[in-house]
Structure formats: structure tokens, C-alpha cells
Amino acid sequence: MTSVYKEQAKVFKAFCDEKRLRILDLLCGGEQCACVLLEQLDMGQSGLSYHMKILVESGIVESRQEGKWTHYKISKKGSTYAIALLKELTTQYNVTEENNCCL
Secondary structure: OHHHHHHHHHHHHHHOOHHHHHHHHHHOOOOEEHHHHHHHOOOOHHHHHHHHHHHHHHOOEEEEEEOOEEEEEEOHHHHHHHHHHHHHHHOOOOOOHHHOOOO
16 A cells, blocks of 8 residues: 555655756647756756656656657656546545544
């Protein structure tokens, strides 16, 4: 059961950094080469690599190699999962009197 929570936490970790949010914003325009992302962001290649690893591991972003460069895009499957997960975790269940011990 714990591994389910670890996988879910990866999704939210992807969203909890302003640099990763900026990367996602850039990727909303379509697939981008790492070289283009480096030009747009105020970080070095190792910093970009760190953030991209988190985004790819979360499933929100997909990557593909072309020569020495990696290209990134938002994953339709990953973004659909993230939306469903947030909805599931924030939807309140019908609380009955017997479930509420404080009444």
C-alpha cells in the first residue's frame, strides 16, 4: 500500500517547485529540446537535468533522445492521471453520523 502513496507523491512533487512549474509552462507550447529549455531558464544543465528527472519520473513529462539532446513534452496520460488523482484526493465522501465520532 505504501508504494501507491510513493507513486502519488511523485506527481505532487513535480508540481511543488516554481522552476518545474515554469518548465511545464514552457512545455505547454509543445515539445521542447533541452537546449531550448536551457536558453529560457536561469539554470545550468545539471539543474535542468535534476528537474527534468523529477518531472519524467512523475509521469507528467515524457522524454525522447535525438542525437545528444533530449526532447521533452507533457504526457497526455500523465496529465490525465494527475487530474484524476487530485480530484480523487480532494473529493469528500458522504460522511454519516456513525463515521463521525465527535458528535
